[in-house]
Amino acid sequence: MDKSWIHKSRDRGFRAGDIYEAGVNGFLNFAFSKVPIGEKILCPCVNCINQRLGTWDEVFDHLIVDGIMTGYTIWSFHGDDISSNTTVTENVTVDEEDEDIVNMHDILQDAFPGQTFEGVGVGTTSGHTEEIRDDSQKLHRLMQEAEKALYPKCNKFINRHSCCIISHKVPMQWSDKSFSMLLDLLKKALPQGNTLPNSLYEAKKMVKDLGLSYNKIDACPNDCMLYWKDASNEKSYRICGASRYESKSKVPEKTLRHFPLIPRVQRLYRSSVTSSDMRWHKDGRIDDGKIRHPADAEAWKDL
Known part of the structure; x- marks a missing residue:
């Protein structure tokens, strides 16, 4: 069975086409053939990730609107034989x-x-x-x-x-x-x-x-502050008095993980898969004066 449509599921335009819909129907026919009539199956969309059950119509809608997990090419949660793939x-x-x-x-x-x-x-x-x-x-x-x-x-x-x-x-x-x-x-x-x-x-x-690493920043357990910049050497918060570390250890009570935005946006523009989506509002949008997308509004120009 041709599953090449799965790798293109992140492309919204491709999901609206006949090839992707035929692939979804092929998956549903295969998955529901493995369960009794009237039963539900796990939904492999990017939001449900095979954790929630759904009917044919529910799973179909999820896969069309949200897309299937791009790595789910061996349908092991739906009766696919790994050795045959x-x-x-x-x-x-x-x-x-x-x-x-x-x-x-x-x-x-x-x-x-x-x-x-x-x-x-x-x-x-x-x-x-x-x-x-x-x-x-x-x-x-x-x-x-x-x-x-x-x-x-x-x-x-x-x-x-x-x-x-x-x-x-x-x-x-x-x-x-x-x-x-x-x-x-x-x-x-x-x-x-x-x-x-x-x-x-x-x-x-x-x-x-x-690349695309993250920074660990110790935080107050009561969410009062971050131990960052001038406060990076503090041991407790001077207002609520909560200790930075667990008792008798150097393990922080709470840690915030900061994911820098700029390198991630740069990677989206670099990637051959996502770069077209990043420029869609400029290159692929229908610009006829009608508001179909936030990019059509005047406020978008001020972003």
């Missing part, structure tokens, strides 16, 4: 329908625009600035890590397949502890010398050079 190539077993997930080249190209690479090798850069050299080194390191065999003499899986596991953590709502336990179990089950990360911490270290 893989094909063995000469060197690596790759899920053909999951190509967008395991293809690290596209991800790295978005993270390091202007850098070139071919296969596992990395092209040369001009090297005129320290920033370019640093990006080139990071890219080279990530490409090497991505192409390592999962374990010695393994010719079916390479290290970039482990990124599939990492990408499932949030949609599947795994806690940090359960995810680390899963990695620990898988690492013990694989042959010695495997490159699977030991824990969530190790997994994060693998992908940290892709």
